[in-house]
Amino acid sequence: MAEPTSETYRIYATLPAQIAVRIGQAIVDGEFAPGEKLREVDLASRFGVSRASVREALRSVEREGLVTILPQRGAQVTALSAPEVQDVFDIRASLMGLVCHRFTTSATPQMRQQLDRLLKELRAARDDGEAYSRASLAISEFCVRNVGSRRLADLVLSFARQTARYNRLSFASAERRRQSLANWRGLVAAVTGGDAPEAERLARQLVLDTRDTALKMLADEKG
Amino acid sequence: MAEPTSETYRIYATLPAQIAVRIGQAIVDGEFAPGEKLREVDLASRFGVSRASVREALRSVEREGLVTILPQRGAQVTALSAPEVQDVFDIRASLMGLVCHRFTTSATPQMRQQLDRLLKELRAARDDGEAYSRASLAISEFCVRNVGSRRLADLVLSFARQTARYNRLSFASAERRRQSLANWRGLVAAVTGGDAPEAERLARQLVLDTRDTALKMLADEKG
DNA sequence: GTTTGACAAAATGTCGACATTTTATATGCT
DNA sequence: AGCATATAAAATGTCGACATTTTGTCAAAC
Incomplete structure (x- = not known):
């Protein structure tokens, strides 16, 4: 159910956006360790959404630099040297x-x-x-x-x-x-x-x- | 067909990544005007891939700041004030x-x-x-x-x-x-x-x- | 004992379909 | 004529399924 806001247009957080926030926060809070693999299936069942939504969320978190995604090899929490x-x-x-x-x-x-x-x-x-x-x-x-x-x-x-x-x-x-x-x-x-x-x-x-x-x-x- | 590279791991450009490059280049080159709406279906048929791939590509281009995506309202070429x-x-x-x-x-x-x-x-x-x-x-x-x-x-x-x-x-x-x-x-x-x-x-x-x-x-x- | 290879399991890549929301069109009222 | 409403069309949001690639396991060979 979308809530009207004070903005000109009604803005409601899309599902992947919500998941992205939760994943990002979990990383910042240290719930996920650096280098830890984040599997789409695991996250999907954990958050109760489809893989597609998790997938999009992960790309969003990647943009923030918190996870690193390699083609065919999935996402892992960014471990900085x-x-x-x-x-x-x-x-x-x-x-x-x-x-x-x-x-x-x-x-x-x-x-x-x-x-x-x-x-x-x-x-x-x-x-x-x-x-x-x-x-x-x-x-x-x-x-x-x-x-x-x-x-x-x-x-x-x-x-x-x-x-x-x-x-x-x-x-x-x-x-x-x-x-x-x-x-x-x-x-x-x-x-x-x-x-x-x-x-x-x-x-x-x-x-x-x-x-x-x-x-x-x-x-x-x-x- | 994936080509091996000199990297430690084989890196091949995933489909959405390729599409993202093409969309981004088209914007920089001025093929798409600022403010122009970029519809997923149009791009999908233009590049011969599914909507899902275009969708992911658009998020990627959004990260570069070249397009702006609003929930439920789609993507448009970023028009800077x-x-x-x-x-x-x-x-x-x-x-x-x-x-x-x-x-x-x-x-x-x-x-x-x-x-x-x-x-x-x-x-x-x-x-x-x-x-x-x-x-x-x-x-x-x-x-x-x-x-x-x-x-x-x-x-x-x-x-x-x-x-x-x-x-x-x-x-x-x-x-x-x-x-x-x-x-x-x-x-x-x-x-x-x-x-x-x-x-x-x-x-x-x-x-x-x-x-x-x-x-x-x-x-x-x-x- | 280590390594190589084949096979099985699991994970990601890609797609098409259905649901929901937005946008356009047409209809009717003042 | 102009505006509000209802309806239809189109676009995005979300999902589950199948294809391809990677990863893990186990047996055979050196």
């Missing part, structure tokens, strides 16, 4: 720079106020890795979703989701949280002060610091 | 900056040599809009494909393809071609000199100049 993790963070850093540059020049007073609130919440969460990770995502997402580009927002959030586990890993370190918080303080100050280039620089730095910590922890894990 | 064109160029500029930064720090002597050759070809094409447009794409693509990131390459080229018609429009202006050529000379010099930040800055500028020219011409067209 160390260079690939670096790559994803790199691109994300560049895009996040663009986001914060734009946000600085276009934010309304209400938005700046909200940004301050989110910074306070980030500070409040500085002693808990999981909470800090969530608060960090919240403040990032706020900026991302308020620069007036759905395209850019989807892109940045997609890259963020691809490295969700590495964010959590990085923020498990108390020292890293202190560094991140200091960085965010500077970023908010730059935004408030209207210094777009500085905001861009700091936004990049923020993501790259997360990257470096995560990669170092990953290397230690193996070594 | 002026702000959206600006948006796409903006994101592309940022990513192209990253590409050229990376290229500067990682290019081999052979690559720099090839870059010089492509710059010469660009210069040779400066009196012909269409030829210049092609040469410009060629030199861009060369950088993009040689920074060691398939992810980044696909992303940048996708954004470039979305604005293909505006590139051509922009390079129809002789003055614009002179400006572009000067910019490319500076960029190649920065790459050769190993000045990555300057290469990044110029790469961005290059894309943004194309954007501004295209938008101005678009505005004049209407006014």
Whole structure:
């Protein structure tokens, strides 16, 4: 049963779209391990839909980079190598720079106020890795979703989701949280002060610091 | 009949993948006009495959941003509004900056040599809009494909393809071609000199100049 | 014991059909 | 004439079935 919305046209989520969201969330939440094979039949029975719908959903999740599909060999949860993790963070850093540059020049007073609130919440969460990770995502997402580009927002959030586990890993370190918080303080100050280039620089730095910590922890894990 | 390749695993293009390429190329080439509806049945009979394959192909082309699909309302060639064109160029500029930064720090002597050759070809094409447009794409693509990131390459080229018609429009202006050529000379010099930040800055500028020219011409067209 | 090959099982690729929604057409009323 | 409604046509959404390819198993050969 389709629900009318406030949009000009009635939009209802198609079945494959719903399944895609659920699969994507399961991956981000770690329910499916990296490299794990996702068989169409299994998912179809799990979600109670036909294979065709699952198939289309998987292509959708592939677009987000969360699964990798090989012809005749099916889908598996994307397992990033160390260079690939670096790559994803790199691109994300560049895009996040663009986001914060734009946000600085276009934010309304209400938005700046909200940004301050989110910074306070980030500070409040500085002693808990999981909470800090969530608060960090919240403040990032706020900026991302308020620069007036759905395209850019989807892109940045997609890259963020691809490295969700590495964010959590990085923020498990108390020292890293202190560094991140200091960085965010500077970023908010730059935004408030209207210094777009500085905001861009700091936004990049923020993501790259997360990257470096995560990669170092990953290397230690193996070594 | 599947052809073996030099890859570890045999890769053969699945049917929807082939159709997706053909549809995408047709859009970039202007065979389908912006806003034109693409009906699954029509495409299926045109390419001699089933609707299911066309359907999957369309989702693939949607990922590239070339078509827009609305639930229950089908696919149509993406028609960008002026702000959206600006948006796409903006994101592309940022990513192209990253590409050229990376290229500067990682290019081999052979690559720099090839870059010089492509710059010469660009210069040779400066009196012909269409030829210049092609040469410009060629030199861009060369950088993009040689920074060691398939992810980044696909992303940048996708954004470039979305604005293909505006590139051509922009390079129809002789003055614009002179400006572009000067910019490319500076960029190649920065790459050769190993000045990555300057290469990044110029790469961005290059894309943004194309954007501004295209938008101005678009505005004049209407006014 | 390892490897090769054939065979069986399972997974993906592709298709055609039916269900539901949207869009176009025609009919009737003010 | 113009608009609202009902009906018909067309397009997309979803499904199950069959074809092809990959994967797993087991026996025979070296």
